Amino acid sequence: MVVVGAMIGSGIFIVPAEMAREIGSAGWLLVAWGVTGVLTVFGALCFGELSAMMPHAGGMYVYLREAYSPLFGFLYGWTLFSVIETGTIAAVAVAFARFSGVLWPAISEDRYLIKPFHLSTHYALSLSTAQLLAIAVIVLLTFSNTLGLSYGKLVQNVFTVAKIGALVGLIILGILLGWNSAAVTANFTLAWHPADITSLGKGLEVSTSFGLFVAICLSQTGSLFSADSWHNIAFAAAEVKKAERNVTLAMVVGSTLVIALYLLANVAYLVTLPLQAIQHAAADRVGTATLQAIFPRAGASVMAAAIMISTFGCINALTLTGARVYYAMARQKLFLSFAGKLNGASVPASSLTLQGLWAALLVLPRTYDPTTQSWGNLYSNLLEYVISAALIFYVLTVAGVFRLRITRPDAPRPYRALGYPFVPALYIIAATVTLIVLFVYRASTTWPGLLIVLLGIPIYLLIREKRRLQPASVSRSDDAESQSID
16 A cells, blocks of 8 residues: 555656657557556666664665665765755645636645745745645644554555555546547557657757667656655655565565556557647646546546545655655764654654655745746645656665675575566666766756765765764764664
């Protein structure tokens, strides 16, 4: 439930539009999602070995720390807190608020309680009714998770079942009731011939083999984001029963289920709508366009309710799991010390609160384009910047399977990566090639992501220096406590 709940948010209902514009054909659109599926499931199979070896709170932070050094673990934790987890919580919370506005028009990003006031030419702060609702949802789910794991589990189970039901319902309705012979003929007769595409830049055309390859790699930004967070269950491994077995099962089974649903959802879109309608869906809301084609009057409202359910469960899963990383870092004296405490309900309430506060603050900044006089959201830019950075950490973590096989050959491995060494090697190659393409053809939104990661280095050095200057007796006791927690 945690894996599925963290993976399914609003992306599957929106990103196929941008992907279709980049790729330009129905067949290759499904191939792009298939690539995402292979990467995700292969990643889960590899992470499973690490989670079985180290079933502790922290997930990737622990794996990178143990495979390489504390610096690598810290850089991941720093990026997770500053952008990846908190930025995603903010983004999904605003998505929840936006779709709430379909049912209640008073909730809108244009209805201001505090009008935007500029911090600079391109940045401002504001508080709209939509932003207020987004913050309220973050506060509510942060608070409910501080009450104990049973509350977070209840919310997760209820909303994950509901969102799976909603997505399955969309798939069934699209395939059975939305079947449009004209759309099917148009989309699949020329399934492998790109048409009506956006420019890839640098003189590349999707009509060429290399251009198509680049387009599929670039499209992974959207699909991988929609399928991300499959490993978040490992953040809370210390609270999972039989973690050395069940965390691996959760990642593999959960990610496989979600990828299957995503592929079927795209099939439902393609048998209901012509590719051009998917490419140019209003505000990229492909899911809404699909339901409106089936139910012209009620489609938008039904889809809005479904996405609200989906995003609410996603926020809860991200909130529940992410805080465990900062807790693990704090126990190792690499984060604010108070974040390493458990409350009376045996959950890291301080870590949850700190995460919720930063996520809520990320809802407030706005970006402004003077040319088009249009407003955006700061976290959207940050998320674009960090997708490539997140892929770097995935590659390093999977490579850690090889490294730990060499450096710790005798360590207990209740589960060994299926298909080793081919599966991890294929993942590393495919993800690295995708990264290279992103850095070459999407430089404006990839190099800044790397900069965000590298900003963590001086912070780490300052923390390490502070620890070095602590009295020896304190340092020894702190280290002993950290080891006992691990």
